[in-house]
Amino acid sequence: MQPTVDTNSPPADEVKTTTCYMCACRCGIRVHLKDGRVRYIDGNPDHPINRGVICGKGAAGIRQHYSPARLRAPLLRVGERGAGEFREISWDEALTLASQWLGDVRARDPRQLAFFTGRDQSQSLTGWWAMQYGTPNYAAHGGFCSVNMAAAGLYTFGGSFWEFGEPDWEHTKYFLLFGVAEDHSSNPIKIGLGKLKARGAKIVSINPVRTGYNAIADEWLGVRPGTDGLLVGALIHELLRTQQVDLEYLVRYTNAGWLVRRSPGAADDGLFARDAAEQVLCWDKRTGTAAPADGLEVAPALSGVFTLADAREAVPVFQLLAERYLADEYAPEAVAEQTGIAAATIRRIAAEVAEVAFRQTITLPIRWTDWAGRTHQSVTGRPVSMHAMRGISAHSNGFQTCRALHLLQILLGTIDVPGGFRYKAPYPRPAPPGNSPAGKLADLAPGKPLSGMPLGFPAGPEDLLVDAQGGAVRIDKAYSWDAPLAAHGMMHTVIGNAARGDPYPIDVLFMYMANMSWNSSMNTEGTQQQLTARRANGSYVIPKIIYSDAYSSEMVAYSDLVLPDTTYLERYDCISLLDRPISDPDAPADAIRHPIETPDRNVRPFQDVLLDLGARLRLPGFVDAQGAPQYPGGYADYLVNHERSPGIGPLAGFRGVDGAAWGTGAVNPGQLERYIANGSFSVHPLAPSQRWMKHANRDYLSFARSVGFVDTTEPIVFQLYSEVLQKFRLAARGHGAVQPPATHRARIERYFDPLPFWYAPFEGQQIDAARYPMYALTQRPMAMYHSWGSQNSWLRQIHGSNRLYLHRVRAAALGVAEGDWVSVSSHLGALRAQVTLMEGVNPDTVWTWNAIAKRPGAWGLDPQAGEATRSFLLNPLISDLLPQQQDGYRYSNSDPVTGQAAWYDLRVRIERLAS
Amino acid sequence: MNPAYSVIFFTTASGAGYGLLAWLVALAVIGDAPAPGEIPWTWLAAHAVAFVLVSAGLLASTAHLGHPERAWRAFSQWRTSWLSREGVLAVLTFLPWLLHVAAGAGFGASGRGLTLVAGAAAAGGALATVWCTGMIYQSLPTIRAWHQPLVAPIYVLLSLATGGVLALAGLAWFGAATPWAAGLVIVLVALSGALKMRYWRQVDTAGRSYTAGAATGLGRYGAVRVLDPPHTQANFVMREMGFVVARKHARRLRRLAALLLFVAPLACLAALVGTMAVASPPVASGGPGMAPVAAASLALLATVCGVVVERWLFFAEAQHVVTLFYGADRA
Amino acid sequence: MTALPQAAPNQKKLGLVIDLDTCVGCQACATSCKEWNDGGAASGPLTDVDPYGKDPYGPWLNRVHSYDVGEGDTSRTVHFPRSCLHCETPACVTVCPTGASYKRAEDGIVLVNPETCIGCKLCSWACPYGAREYDTSGGVMKKCTLCVDRIYNTHLEPQDRQPACVKACPTGARHFGDLGDADSAVSKLVRERGGFDLLPAIGYQPVNKYLPPRARRDVTTAAPSPVAAHDRPAPQPDGTPIERLFSWADRLLSR
Numbered sequence A: 001m002q003p004t005v006d007t008n009s010p011p012a013d014e015v016k017t018t019t020c021y022m023c024a025c026r027c028g029i030r031v032h033l034k035d036g037r038v039r040y041i042d043g044n045p046d047h048p049i050n051r052g053v054i055c056g057k058g059a060a061g062i063r064q065h066y067s068p069a070r071l072r073a074p075l076l077r078v079g080e081r082g083a084g085e086f087r088e089i090s091w092d093e094a095l096t097l098a099s100q101w102l103g104d105v106r107a108r109d110p111r112q113l114a115f116f117t118g119r120d121q122s123q124s125l126t127g128w129w130a131m132q133y134g135t136p137n138y139a140a141h142g143g144f145c146s147v148n149m150a151a152a153g154l155y156t157f158g159g160s161f162w163e164f165g166e167p168d169w170e171h172t173k174y175f176l177l178f179g180v181a182e183d184h185s186s187n188p189i190k191i192g193l194g195k196l197k198a199r200g201a202k203i204v205s206i207n208p209v210r211t212g213y214n215a216i217a218d219e220w221l222g223v224r225p226g227t228d229g230l231l232v233g234a235l236i237h238e239l240l241r242t243q244q245v246d247l248e249y250l251v252r253y254t255n256a257g258w259l260v261r262r263s264p265g266a267a268d269d270g271l272f273a274r275d276a277a278e279q280v281l282c283w284d285k286r287t288g289t290a291a292p293a294d295g296l297e298v299a300p301a302l303s304g305v306f307t308l309a310d311a312r313e314a315v316p317v318f319q320l321l322a323e324r325y326l327a328d329e330y331a332p333e334a335v336a337e338q339t340g341i342a343a344a345t346i347r348r349i350a351a352e353v354a355e356v357a358f359r360q361t362i363t364l365p366i367r368w369t370d371w372a373g374r375t376h377q378s379v380t381g382r383p384v385s386m387h388a389m390r391g392i393s394a395h396s397n398g399f400q401t402c403r404a405l406h407l408l409q410i411l412l413g414t415i416d417v418p419g420g421f422r423y424k425a426p427y428p429r430p431a432p433p434g435n436s437p438a439g440k441l442a443d444l445a446p447g448k449p450l451s452g453m454p455l456g457f458p459a460g461p462e463d464l465l466v467d468a469q470g471g472a473v474r475i476d477k478a479y480s481w482d483a484p485l486a487a488h489g490m491m492h493t494v495i496g497n498a499a500r501g502d503p504y505p506i507d508v509l510f511m512y513m514a515n516m517s518w519n520s521s522m523n524t525e526g527t528q529q530q531l532t533a534r535r536a537n538g539s540y541v542i543p544k545i546i547y548s549d550a551y552s553s554e555m556v557a558y559s560d561l562v563l564p565d566t567t568y569l570e571r572y573d574c575i576s577l578l579d580r581p582i583s584d585p586d587a588p589a590d591a592i593r594h595p596i597e598t599p600d601r602n603v604r605p606f607q608d609v610l611l612d613l614g615a616r617l618r619l620p621g622f623v624d625a626q627g628a629p630q631y632p633g634g635y636a637d638y639l640v641n642h643e644r645s646p647g648i649g650p651l652a653g654f655r656g657v658d659g660a661a662w663g664t665g666a667v668n669p670g671q672l673e674r675y676i677a678n679g680s681f682s683v684h685p686l687a688p689s690q691r692w693m694k695h696a697n698r699d700y701l702s703f704a705r706s707v708g709f710v711d712t713t714e715p716i717v718f719q720l721y722s723e724v725l726q727k728f729r730l731a732a733r734g735h736g737a738v739q740p741p742a743t744h745r746a747r748i749e750r751y752f753d754p755l756p757f758w759y760a761p762f763e764g765q766q767i768d769a770a771r772y773p774m775y776a777l778t779q780r781p782m783a784m785y786h787s788w789g790s791q792n793s794w795l796r797q798i799h800g801s802n803r804l805y806l807h808r809v810r811a812a813a814l815g816v817a818e819g820d821w822v823s824v825s826s827h828l829g830a831l832r833a834q835v836t837l838m839e840g841v842n843p844d845t846v847w848t849w850n851a852i853a854k855r856p857g858a859w860g861l862d863p864q865a866g867e868a869t870r871s872f873l874l875n876p877l878i879s880d881l882l883p884q885q886q887d888g889y890r891y892s893n894s895d896p897v898t899g900q901a902a903w904y905d906l907r908v909r910i911e912r913l914a915s
Numbered sequence B: 001m002n003p004a005y006s007v008i009f010f011t012t013a014s015g016a017g018y019g020l021l022a023w024l025v026a027l028a029v030i031g032d033a034p035a036p037g038e039i040p041w042t043w044l045a046a047h048a049v050a051f052v053l054v055s056a057g058l059l060a061s062t063a064h065l066g067h068p069e070r071a072w073r074a075f076s077q078w079r080t081s082w083l084s085r086e087g088v089l090a091v092l093t094f095l096p097w098l099l100h101v102a103a104g105a106g107f108g109a110s111g112r113g114l115t116l117v118a119g120a121a122a123a124g125g126a127l128a129t130v131w132c133t134g135m136i137y138q139s140l141p142t143i144r145a146w147h148q149p150l151v152a153p154i155y156v157l158l159s160l161a162t163g164g165v166l167a168l169a170g171l172a173w174f175g176a177a178t179p180w181a182a183g184l185v186i187v188l189v190a191l192s193g194a195l196k197m198r199y200w201r202q203v204d205t206a207g208r209s210y211t212a213g214a215a216t217g218l219g220r221y222g223a224v225r226v227l228d229p230p231h232t233q234a235n236f237v238m239r240e241m242g243f244v245v246a247r248k249h250a251r252r253l254r255r256l257a258a259l260l261l262f263v264a265p266l267a268c269l270a271a272l273v274g275t276m277a278v279a280s281p282p283v284a285s286g287g288p289g290m291a292p293v294a295a296a297s298l299a300l301l302a303t304v305c306g307v308v309v310e311r312w313l314f315f316a317e318a319q320h321v322v323t324l325f326y327g328a329d330r331a
Numbered sequence C: 001m002t003a004l005p006q007a008a009p010n011q012k013k014l015g016l017v018i019d020l021d022t023c024v025g026c027q028a029c030a031t032s033c034k035e036w037n038d039g040g041a042a043s044g045p046l047t048d049v050d051p052y053g054k055d056p057y058g059p060w061l062n063r064v065h066s067y068d069v070g071e072g073d074t075s076r077t078v079h080f081p082r083s084c085l086h087c088e089t090p091a092c093v094t095v096c097p098t099g100a101s102y103k104r105a106e107d108g109i110v111l112v113n114p115e116t117c118i119g120c121k122l123c124s125w126a127c128p129y130g131a132r133e134y135d136t137s138g139g140v141m142k143k144c145t146l147c148v149d150r151i152y153n154t155h156l157e158p159q160d161r162q163p164a165c166v167k168a169c170p171t172g173a174r175h176f177g178d179l180g181d182a183d184s185a186v187s188k189l190v191r192e193r194g195g196f197d198l199l200p201a202i203g204y205q206p207v208n209k210y211l212p213p214r215a216r217r218d219v220t221t222a223a224p225s226p227v228a229a230h231d232r233p234a235p236q237p238d239g240t241p242i243e244r245l246f247s248w249a250d251r252l253l254s255r
């Protein structure tokens, strides 16, 4: 007879909901506890981000939480930096020491502190801390991550991808995926792709590598790295040539009809023509005169050269745009060679896109009112959508390429319409958002807070943080002429700059959640040398390094004072609308984490520690009038009681004494309990009339203003032509109060083109490309999160070592066979790798999984572990600096506009090793 | 397949032991029973050797179990499982065997009939057990090299051949080897050799009809190659079933096996028969002549080495279909 | 009891249908499976050997392969999850000497009884699909249980009474149901999408089915793009493209 099996045993005695942190996607999870320990974790079906699903990492969270690599107590370095010799100290000793170091610097020169954080989700707290401390030297990881994507979008249409917006998965019929392997929006993209597959919508992948998402695409375009700007340009060329763009949409929602002055040499050449009242002008075809462009009755001319009242010429933006993209250099034939995509294919894709956008439109019977009060009975969708990430942005031409991509969406009229791209609150914001970076020299003084937040969006040269000679004010040179629009800072330059004392040396390097001595730095070996470099007198060039980590990462070994953090299941966190929320296009939303288990060791949540340090340093806002800690209850206390502006705090949900208010409202002492009872998140569904055309939707914009997302209900006009960029250009031409030093002029002049354009990535231009003919990339493995994953006994079985992937035909030409070892060399260095051959990769490209290799002994792994013996990072081959220019100056290996790290510009040569 | 030493030892040792048992019974049948009262020590010793070989083998076979203490459960599924049948028969065989030895060991009173009946049952059980062992492998459709009609017969023949050589060596040591016994062993060794050659030819020609394309269903799109394995270190399946010896290696080992297991013993046994032609001094005059002893001992030595190599190859040459998921294109 | 149960008329055959056209190889099903079963009643623990060392490995009941298939324009990258197929006539059951390996009469799920398994590993030899993995620490064989301790578990919310891997799968590439019922959603899916068996020639009659990657819509597609027609010459033949664009814009906007 058949054995019996217990099919009904209770899996858990308690279930708690919180937010996952095995990556930055912020899915909702249910933690099932048995006998007080985590039994298993699965997706929370009610959660707006993941709707019950979970990913490979998330389901392995239990192994992270109980990882042997977890830190036990605060550590003070006793051996050499990098040797990883520490003694455990008490929190009191640790915090006293830290506040002493930080206090001295603040009293002397706040700039001597560089405070940089990684992929944490408390940037509204850390940024505020830096502001109150008074150092401009603050940023998170965005500069080396994807600031090109964010900045290009924000300067163009007040939004972008990931937390800024997403494709309308429900309605889109044609989806183009540019340069994405995994993305922050991990599960939402997977869920979305599943929906497209179920509906039979066409998915086109533009990616040199065909794995993961790209493997299931209906069409794969194995583009040559760094050439997407040409490909997108050619698509725009085709749409314009075949007259398939949404003209009404352009006239209504973009600056296509705005007049641009054409008076070479003048200080306002290339700026918008304005009238006495500073109103931007268009040419009104009805009256045959110039008229304010935002007039409701005007019929703006899109082409022609017009003479204005002052007898000077101006042309509409659309004409400039058409001249740019209808030029032969963007013809499919012209780009086919460089992109590796056949002209016929480009033409077919353009035709398919146009077909879907203009002949398969979707009209939803949704009544909405535009900014001018005109009511529309329906909203029409152009069901073509796109998504792009680091494959586009992690190049030195990423900003302009991202701009081109957004231009393509806008020309198709597919922003915030059914089937197109959809904003997620708090976006859209004005293009660019109003806040400029704080930290001008005049604003800096010992013991004095900054006048505003350190990060922001310059609207022109006058917003730069530069000294009289045009030198950088910030240690990372963000917002200097090296990278004027470095909206997320440039964390990847901090260690190098500090070690070189360029622009100046610092005293304390304070970092949080970023493995900067390893996989987050370019030129890994160089960075490790910089971290351990000594002055003549034997002292370290970077005198003090404070670091908060939860695990024994490579960076811990290079720190002087280590502040051990809890795991994500042991602390409060806040995924705030002030930062990077979990909003859905139909519903603004935010979320929290809360302690599921109490730590079994002497660790503290970093946010608590930061608040404590703020209080010890008596930073304004961190202490009350009597100088007592403002938030004695730590981060939980702060989350509930802190107000950025009246009625607006870190959490938007359950505000007001009764917890009924959303967005704004009085402090609610029971707020966190309400969140926890609600699954640890809060959503505020928009009314149907608020859900579309948000950039021009009166009901939405007034709601957005009421909750502080935007300051006015003015429509957000898409900037096809960016006047901001032109202002920098003019400065380079010798106009205006703030001008670049001679060394930077040519560069600013060239790259601050107000219309998107393509140029070859820097590394390929500046090194001997013939010597390094191949492109080398990394991809995110879906089952690994940067360096954190390797301490996970399940995930490391899936990715315990990495290979170099090479096209089979190219391999044959190089005499390389499956499993062979090859040397991979760049202009910076060389390493060994074992090869796997494949078909689905651009023949000029090699790639590997990112961040698998580990430093022997790190992460609680056996020094003989495959991660330390059979694996490699590409980082040691990626130079942090570009080759010298004539004058000897070396720019960082970044985008010239935003300072985004150009990881994927890497060029290498592959040679077979005689085993 | 991974050639586990416990299994190699088990199949070869118990195989030889059961073969020896069969021979001893055969000898008992033709030879006349010992006279009442006197105990046939050599005959008992021979049974003891067989017994040790069989039980050591069986014990070894439980060594690779995760739960040896549960081994008894393996007797339950004789209806479907050759492994279970093997276990059942192995145990059952001990009863007639003991009876046979007891009866034969001079309780002559009990009469020759019982000895022979019990002996016949024991010998039958022995060979049936070996047949089951062979069928465990032969019945697996997942391993082409094993899923062949000759596998079980060869197991039985090799058991008789190895047991035979062993028996003959024993006889020779006591100068009791007879030409017809030697002849019979020669026939068996030759026969098993012939079949083994045939088997090797069969597995070499048998089409490797399972493909990675069929395993994954992706053959319709072209050749299937591994891009990323599901895990970067070998898992249980790969450790247990991923092992396949290199072809040219296998060829060399086959030749060695054939030489040691068939050619050499045949030569030695032929020599043995030859030496018996020239009358050797009788036992009375101080031990057997050295020549036959040497010949028989050499035959035994070669056989032992040969059968181990043959058995190692039996596993190492066997490719499991699961390898198709891990990079093999055919199986 | 290792004799296979008599298949009743319209016998219930619970199993999985895996869509290779949708699977992105994210491993969620693999780790969710490991996680559920590691602590699970039916099959846990799944203890790893040398978890933080040189050669880590341990029992996984579901593993995701990646294959590079074909050459040139028609080549594909395919992600391929593999777990027990709960075959209808599997030798993994009949070869078992102890009766620990069995196929349930009521739903066709193939299980191992950890109380009676002696760890002889013969069943793993009999499985063509590598679906059985030995647990060194427990000395018994482990395999996919089809989450028998979830699908009937009244302590779980109804919507959670499905295999852990199916619930986890972010793309919805995994489907669970009764393949014995011709009208079930999974059976329909198999019919519509041409679901297939792995290694049918072995004759174990897998219950789990795989849905093939769909035909591409790219250069290799025979049919010319349905919309190429729209790549039409501009209405007004003369003039440069830019002149034509502007006159078109002019006309359109002054309507």
Ligand SMILES: Nc1nc2c(c(=O)[nH]1)N[C@H]1C(S)=C(S)[C@@H](COP(=O)(O)OP(=O)(O)OC[C@H]3O[C@@H](n4cnc5c(=O)[nH]c(N)nc54)[C@H](O)[C@@H]3O)O[C@H]1N2
Binding pocket: A023, A024, A057, A119, A145, A146, A178, A179, A180, A181, A182, A183, A184, A185, A186, A206, A207, A208, A209, A223, A224, A225, A226, A227, A228, A388, A389, A390, A391, A392, A395, A777, A778, A779, A780, A781, A782, A783, A784, A785, A786, A847, A904
């Ligand atoms: N599982 C997992 N998820 C993660 C992370 C992780 O480590 N693991 N990291 C998180 C972080 S920090 C980030 S920033 C995001 C990043 O998410 P992604 O943007 O998906 O990051 P990458 O893995 O760098 O993917 C870059 C992709 O672009 C392609 N590519 C490279 N160059 C080019 C090019 O020139 N053109 C085109 N079209 N494609 C190109 C590469 O082949 C690769 O597929 O992922 C987040 N999510």
Ligand SMILES: Nc1nc2c(c(=O)[nH]1)N[C@H]1C(S)=C(S)[C@@H](COP(=O)(O)OP(=O)(O)OC[C@H]3O[C@@H](n4cnc5c(=O)[nH]c(N)nc54)[C@H](O)[C@@H]3O)O[C@H]1N2
Binding pocket: A118, A119, A141, A144, A145, A146, A512, A513, A514, A515, A516, A519, A520, A521, A548, A549, A550, A551, A552, A553, A554, A555, A565, A566, A567, A568, A606, A778, A779, A785, A786, A787, A788, A850, A851, A874, A875, A903
């Ligand atoms: N070659 C190459 N290099 C790259 C990239 C690439 O695509 N290719 N991508 C770049 C990008 S986009 C990014 S974002 C970076 C990512 O690189 P990092 O930001 O360095 O990401 P991790 O490696 O995850 O390091 C984060 C650190 O935070 C620690 N940590 C994890 N959880 C916690 C916690 O709860 N509290 C605290 N205090 N610490 C914690 C981890 O232990 C680890 O040391 O890598 C960059 N580097």
Ligand code: SF4
Binding pocket: A020, A021, A022, A023, A024, A025, A026, A027, A050, A054, A055, A056, A057, A058, A059, A186, A187
């Ligand atoms: S994508 Fe995975 S790891 Fe990231 S938050 Fe969601 S579940 Fe967690």
Ligand code: SF4
Binding pocket: C022, C023, C024, C025, C026, C027, C028, C029, C030, C064, C079, C081, C168, C169, C170, C171, C172, C173, C174
């Ligand atoms: S979870 Fe789904 S998408 Fe991910 S690997 Fe498994 S089947 Fe494929």
Ligand code: SF4
Binding pocket: C083, C084, C085, C086, C087, C090, C091, C092, C093, C110, C126, C127, C128, C129, C130, C131, C132, C143, C204
């Ligand atoms: S897949 Fe393997 S283990 Fe599962 S039933 Fe079929 S043969 Fe048995």
Ligand code: SF4
Binding pocket: C095, C096, C097, C098, C099, C100, C101, C112, C116, C117, C118, C119, C120, C121, C122, C123, C124, C140, C141
């Ligand atoms: S390992 Fe266990 S389940 Fe498998 S055959 Fe042996 S006893 Fe049966």
Ligand code: SF4
Binding pocket: C032, C033, C034, C036, C037, C061, C062, C083, C084, C143, C144, C145, C146, C147, C163, C164, C165, C166
């Ligand atoms: S059904 Fe359950 S046991 Fe089987 S693979 Fe899925 S999760 Fe694992």
Ligand SMILES: [Mo]
Binding pocket: A141, A144, A145, A146
């Ligand atoms: Mo990132």
